[in-house]
Amino acid sequence: MSRVVTTVLLGAGVAIELLAVIGVVSMRDAFDRLHFVGLAGFGALLVGASILVRESWSLIGDKALATGVVLALFSPVVVHATARSFRTRTQGDWDEGIDAYREDNR
Numbered sequence: 731m732s733r734v735v736t737t738v739l740l741g742a743g744v745a746i747e748l749l750a751v752i753g754v755v756s757m758r759d760a761f762d763r764l765h766f767v768g769l770a771g772f773g774a775l776l777v778g779a780s781i782l783v784r785e786s787w788s789l790i791g792d793k794a795l796a797t798g799v800v801l802a803l804f805s806p807v808v809v810h811a812t813a814r815s816f817r818t819r820t821q822g823d824w825d826e827g828i829d830a831y832r833e834d835n836r
Contacts (some may be wrong), residue, residue, distance in 0.1 A: 736784045743776030760816055764765030764809050774798045
């Protein structure tokens with residue numbers, strides 16, 4: 731039974747990673763690519779969970795799960811910081827133009 735669960739978790743993790751890679755390659759804009767980079771952390775979490783199921787609560791299983799959790803938790807933070815730095819580089823200031831955008835969308 732654990733072999734089936736391991737295979738399903740690993741397959742799902744690899745599928746998410748492949749979707750993230752295809753999304754990064756197919757998007758033109760850096761901001762669009764960032765959406766798919768954030769997805770990769772959840773694929774790593776599933777791969778770490780599959781290693782935990784196979785190896786149980788050993789040194790390998792614990793570290794694999796911890797790595798997956800760290801990637802899943804901090805991937806959105808890194809994506810947000812990267813997007814903010816891209817916007818700062820292109821606009822000069824991260825909040826420049828926000829007031830005009832708000833006025834246009836009211």
